[in-house]
Amino acid sequence: MSDAIAEASASKATSDGATQQVDVAVVGAGFAGLYLLHRLRKAGFTAVAVDEASDVGGTWYWNRYPGARCDIQTIDYSYTFDPELDSAWKWSEKYATQPEILRYLGFVADRYDLRRDIRFGTKVTNATWDEAAERWRLTTDNGAAISCRHYIMATGCLSTPKPPEIEGVKDFKGEIYFTGRWPHHEVKLAGKRVAVIGTGSSGIQAIPLIAEQAAHLTVFQRTASFALPAHNGPPSADRTALLQSDRAGYREQARWSMAGVPFPPAPVVSWQLSDAERRERFEQAWAAGDLVHILTQLWADQGVDVDGNALVSELIREKIRGIVKDPETAAALSPNDHPFGSKRPCLDTNYYATYNRPNVTQVNLRQEPITSITASGIKTDKRNFDVDVIVFATGFDAMTGAIMAVHPITGRGGKSLSDIWAKGPQSYLGLTVAGFPNLFMITGPGSPSVLSNMAVSIEQHVDWVVDRLQAMREAGFSAIEATATAQDGWAQHMADCSTLTLHRLANTWYTGANVPGKALGVMPYTGGVGPYRSICNEVVSRGMLGFRLTGPDVAAQCNDGEIVRLQPDVRIVLNMLADMNLPPIESLGPEGARAFLAQFNAGRPAGRPVGEVGDGALQGADGPVPYRLYRPATPGPHPIVVYFHGGGWVLGDELSDDPFCRDMCRRTGMIFVSVGYRHGPEHPFPAAAEDGYAATKWIAEHTAELGGRPAPVLVAGWSAGGNIAAVTCQLARDRGGPQIAGQLLLCPVTDCDFDRPSYRENAEGYFLTRPLMDWFWDMYCPPADRTDPRVSPLRGKLAGLPQAFVVTCEFDPLRDEGVAYAEALAAAGVPVEQLKARGQMHSSFTMVDVVITGVSGRVKMAEALRRFAGLAQEERQADKGARSDGLAA
Numbered sequence: 001m002s003d004a005i006a007e008a009s010a011s012k013a014t015s016d017g018a019t020q021q022v023d024v025a026v027v028g029a030g031f032a033g034l035y036l037l038h039r040l041r042k043a044g045f046t047a048v049a050v051d052e053a054s055d056v057g058g059t060w061y062w063n064r065y066p067g068a069r070c071d072i073q074t075i076d077y078s079y080t081f082d083p084e085l086d087s088a089w090k091w092s093e094k095y096a097t098q099p100e101i102l103r104y105l106g107f108v109a110d111r112y113d114l115r116r117d118i119r120f121g122t123k124v125t126n127a128t129w130d131e132a133a134e135r136w137r138l139t140t141d142n143g144a145a146i147s148c149r150h151y152i153m154a155t156g157c158l159s160t161p162k163p164p165e166i167e168g169v170k171d172f173k174g175e176i177y178f179t180g181r182w183p184h185h186e187v188k189l190a191g192k193r194v195a196v197i198g199t200g201s202s203g204i205q206a207i208p209l210i211a212e213q214a215a216h217l218t219v220f221q222r223t224a225s226f227a228l229p230a231h232n233g234p235p236s237a238d239r240t241a242l243l244q245s246d247r248a249g250y251r252e253q254a255r256w257s258m259a260g261v262p263f264p265p266a267p268v269v270s271w272q273l274s275d276a277e278r279r280e281r282f283e284q285a286w287a288a289g290d291l292v293h294i295l296t297q298l299w300a301d302q303g304v305d306v307d308g309n310a311l312v313s314e315l316i317r318e319k320i321r322g323i324v325k326d327p328e329t330a331a332a333l334s335p336n337d338h339p340f341g342s343k344r345p346c347l348d349t350n351y352y353a354t355y356n357r358p359n360v361t362q363v364n365l366r367q368e369p370i371t372s373i374t375a376s377g378i379k380t381d382k383r384n385f386d387v388d389v390i391v392f393a394t395g396f397d398a399m400t401g402a403i404m405a406v407h408p409i410t411g412r413g414g415k416s417l418s419d420i421w422a423k424g425p426q427s428y429l430g431l432t433v434a435g436f437p438n439l440f441m442i443t444g445p446g447s448p449s450v451l452s453n454m455a456v457s458i459e460q461h462v463d464w465v466v467d468r469l470q471a472m473r474e475a476g477f478s479a480i481e482a483t484a485t486a487q488d489g490w491a492q493h494m495a496d497c498s499t500l501t502l503h504r505l506a507n508t509w510y511t512g513a514n515v516p517g518k519a520l521g522v523m524p525y526t527g528g529v530g531p532y533r534s535i536c537n538e539v540v541s542r543g544m545l546g547f548r549l550t551g552p553d554v555a556a557q558c559n560d561g562e563i564v565r566l567q568p569d570v571r572i573v574l575n576m577l578a579d580m581n582l583p584p585i586e587s588l589g590p591e592g593a594r595a596f597l598a599q600f601n602a603g604r605p606a607g608r609p610v611g612e613v614g615d616g617a618l619q620g621a622d623g624p625v626p627y628r629l630y631r632p633a634t635p636g637p638h639p640i641v642v643y644f645h646g647g648g649w650v651l652g653d654e655l656s657d658d659p660f661c662r663d664m665c666r667r668t669g670m671i672f673v674s675v676g677y678r679h680g681p682e683h684p685f686p687a688a689a690e691d692g693y694a695a696t697k698w699i700a701e702h703t704a705e706l707g708g709r710p711a712p713v714l715v716a717g718w719s720a721g722g723n724i725a726a727v728t729c730q731l732a733r734d735r736g737g738p739q740i741a742g743q744l745l746l747c748p749v750t751d752c753d754f755d756r757p758s759y760r761e762n763a764e765g766y767f768l769t770r771p772l773m774d775w776f777w778d779m780y781c782p783p784a785d786r787t788d789p790r791v792s793p794l795r796g797k798l799a800g801l802p803q804a805f806v807v808t809c810e811f812d813p814l815r816d817e818g819v820a821y822a823e824a825l826a827a828a829g830v831p832v833e834q835l836k837a838r839g840q841m842h843s844s845f846t847m848v849d850v851v852i853t854g855v856s857g858r859v860k861m862a863e864a865l866r867r868f869a870g871l872a873q874e875e876r877q878a879d880k881g882a883r884s885d886g887l888a889a
């Protein structure tokens with residue numbers, strides 16, 4: 001529908017004086033509210049927007065402090081919904097100033113004639129759902145109340161400044177300013193003694209400019225932030241050229257990227273680079289002056305792994321020490337209490353150099369906390385600072401502040417949102433809340449919001465919501481509400497996502513830690529903008545999964561369920577594999593499948609370094625077989641784990657699970673010997689099993705030679721390798737040795753019977769398929785032999801076997817036979833522990849480089865192996881918080 005037709009067909013908002021009647025009420029007239037109004041009108045809805053401010057702009061209306069700018073390059077921080085608008089506006093700077101962004105939003109409001117439907121200077125004070133009428137009633141502090149079918153909160157993530165928590169603010173006789181509520185008149189600071197409290201993004205932007213004006217500036221810092229030079233200037237020539245060469249493609253890439261800015265994923269991990277190479281990449285990033293660049297392009301592990309992150313954090317601290325002359329001030333400015341990126345990093349212009357000025361003093365509140373504000377200034381527990389002006393750059397009650405400030409929001413059954421959110425925000429997709437029909441939040445908690453280019457996230461949310469309202473209207477539905485199941489599932493998915501990044505390791509406004517008494521937890525969605533978009537699309541394509549839709553003349557529709565049950569990174573991997581449209585492995589034949597696997601593995605980054613890696617040959621059942629040995633960097637001798645790789649007895653070799661062996665070698669502090677046992681169909685059953693046993697025996701007899709501890713070995717294996725490990729334990733028991741101290745069975749094949757629910761539920765779509773398992777069995781073992789315990793160990797005698805740790809994955813055809821084996825072991829009196837990995841698939845734990853959520857499982861596996869070997873447990877700093885995530889047992 002064209003704009004003109006849509007607007008003509010839209011019924012006009014009506015008012016009975018006390019109440020304004022509209023289809024949709026939008027609260028907020030910033031980036032989100034403006035685009036909403038435009039889309040709603042175009043879709044033929046009557047709509048009103050309400051804003052406390054006296055003009056459009058939202059963030060950019062309120063934040064007028066010196067130095068206020070965006071920190072995403074402005075060519076990316078723009079609307080993209082209308083290509084004509086996109087090319088009609090030219091930004092003058094790489095990072096535009098607040099006045100320019102405000103002019104842009106005014107330009108947008110004029111271009112689409114939006115102001116006529118905005119009630120400025122009006123605050124929405126509370127909202128109540130009228131169940132009988134299926135409408136929201138909004139009360140305002142200025143003029144008519146509003147009755148609307150749908151209530152959309154475009155109230156902003158950073159729009160409620162945090163009130164100062166310091167005693168005595170009212171006693172201060174000088175001037176007080178808040179960066180988030182800066183006055184519209186000129187603020188004269190020249191010749192004055194100014195205090196700035198707070199060194200987050202706003203403080204860091206304002207401090208250098210205030211220092212230039214003030215007679216003296218005292219900066220009160222509680223938490224140091226990482227800041228990078230913006231290198232501001234004209235819009236970046238590279239990015240502008242990219243945009244202009246293919247505007248649609250550029251914008252589309254941003255929509256599907258992780259942060260809403262079109263950068264590809266970082267191709268390398270830190271340990272693949274030398275110190276010099278890392279430094280070179282870092283210097284390039286430092287010179288680029290782009291937060292998204294440094295957060296995404298340095299090395300892939302910097303945002304997800306403590307060790308990878310420590311490298312970049314230290315390089316930034318080195319820069320700070322190089323700029324700030326006074327070592328004590330430099331040390332105070334150097335963040336040491338959070339990983340880089342886990343707290344919002346800042347872009348600066350001369351921030352650190354400002355501390356070299358003679359008129360600037362830094363006060364480290366970790367050493368001398370503020371005790372009060374007095375009539376003449378600020379008092380710490382050590383000193384008094386007399387000042388004329390205090391600037392509070394203390395940030396916002398982020399993400400939930402503006403939503404909760406509308407109080408009460410009363411939903412179905414008289415429930416209040418603030419009660420429902422008392423222990424932290426609950427939502428479905430960050431867009432809706434169960435119990436609050438027809439209420440939508442734009443960039444609400446649970447969506448990528450502040451971890452993204454918000455312009456992109458806002459457009460995605462607005463489009464999704466307005467498309468849904470249109471679809472509802474067409475189908476005759478008048479109410480939509482998230483189900484409790486969907487909402488709980490989203491909370492679980494959010495928790496899973498939060499293990500992907502390092503945000504959980506810092507106390508920040510992302511987690512609510514900056515507001516006393518606020519419930520703690522990572523509020524924004526950390527799974528990325530592109531994955532989030534695909535989930536929202538999937539909700540629609542699966543029949544509005546997780547929503548209940550009702551209407552006066554249609555049957556209610558409720559397709560209940562959880563939208564994401566896979567771990568977030570597993571979902572990404574499976575989607576990537578699906579997009580590659582690979583031929584089924586079994587269709588390639590053994591040689592083709594092996595070549596495919598070798599090529600697939602070659603494209604993956606090498607595993608992490610260990611102390612030593614060496615190759616050799618050992619005595620198999622029928623001649624020598626190769627092995628690869630991974631030795632820890634710690635002094636030996638170490639216990640030895642005999643490892644059997646996966647590959648369905650047909651594929652793989654002693655090198656193919658290299659990243660997993662390295663990771664486990666590092667975590668356990670044990671030697672891993674990966675055995676190159678023989679494969680079918682060239683060497684059918686029982687060749688692999690017999691090689692497994694022979695290799696274990698040989699290794700047990702050569703522990704000293706291999707640098708191992710003179711003690712029983714352990715065995716471990718994944719998939720068909722898990723099968724060989726299990727069988728080896730049975731053969732060792734029955735053949736008089738060697739002694740085995742414990743077995744780690746990772747997604748093992750334990751039985752030839754496919755008649756299990758996991759084979760039916762996960763037959764296709766999770767990498768290991770039922771047809772592929774059929775093929776593996778056919779390549780290795782003739783039907784007549786399949787019940788032999790040397791290939792179906794579940795059918796063997798289980799008493800007297802070594803203690804076991806059995807790992808199964810929820811989305812794996814082999815899940816139920818692994819569980820059956822663990823239960824059968826326990827029933828036979830074998831000490832056994834199970835780890836049922838929720839949301840994981842067959843290859844999750846061996847895809848060390850891409851399935852980050854596999855860390856928690858590997859931590860548990862390593863603990864089990866150390867326990868079996870009688871070693872003490874030690875928690876690595878890098879594993880902090882990872883142990884209990886994503887696991888069901």
Ligand SMILES: Cc1cc2nc3c(=O)[nH]c(=O)nc-3n(C[C@H](O)[C@H](O)[C@H](O)COP(=O)(O)OP(=O)(O)OC[C@H]3O[C@@H](n4cnc5c(N)ncnc54)[C@H](O)[C@@H]3O)c2cc1C
Nearest residue numbers: 028030031032051052058059070071072123124155156454
């Ligand atoms: C200094 C600063 C710099 C930023 N830089 C970037 C950047 O570079 N890139 C980026 O992606 N994001 C940035 N952000 C985040 C920024 O908030 C968003 O990019 C975006 O402007 C949010 O738009 P919005 O419309 O959702 O909310 P806002 O712009 O916050 O607008 C919300 C509006 O709702 C109104 N409102 C709230 N509650 C009520 C109520 N009860 N009644 C009436 N009106 C109400 C407010 O008055 C406000 O005008 C920055 C934020 C700040 C503070």
